[in-house]
Amino acid sequence: MTLHNIVFVFTELSSTGLRAQEHGDPRHRDCDHRTVLALVIAYVTTRRLIAGSRVLGFLATAPVAVPGIVLGVGLFLSYTRPPFVLYGTL
Numbered sequence: 431m432t433l434h435n436i437v438f439v440f441t442e443l444s445s446t447g448l449r450a451q452e453h454g455d456p457r458h459r460d461c462d463h464r465t466v467l468a469l470v471i472a473y474v475t476t477r478r479l480i481a482g483s484r485v486l487g488f489l490a491t492a493p494v495a496v497p498g499i500v501l502g503v504g505l506f507l508s509y510t511r512p513p514f515v516l517y518g519t520l
Contacts, residue, residue, distance in 0.1 A: 436469070 468490070474480060475487035509516045 471486060471490045475483045475490070477483075480486070
């Protein structure tokens with residue numbers, strides 16, 4: 431990923447270029463700040479620029495990974511418990 435790619439996404443890409451004109455709304459600025467924060471975290475963890483970059487990568491991934499695991503376990507338990515035992519019916 432180069433600086434040219436980042437400039438292209440934020441200025442020339444049609445889906446982000448149209449939204450960039452609506453910067454009056456504070457929600458859009460907040461999304462931009464989160465995007466830049468995610469970009470910085472990804473760069474730091476990939477290049478291992480600071481001590482503890484693996485921990486930073488884990489903390490950035492945890493809000494996505496943990497609910498997925500909980501949802502998967504919940505679905506498994508709901509399919510294998512009575513009154514509707516759906517496991518093995520296909």
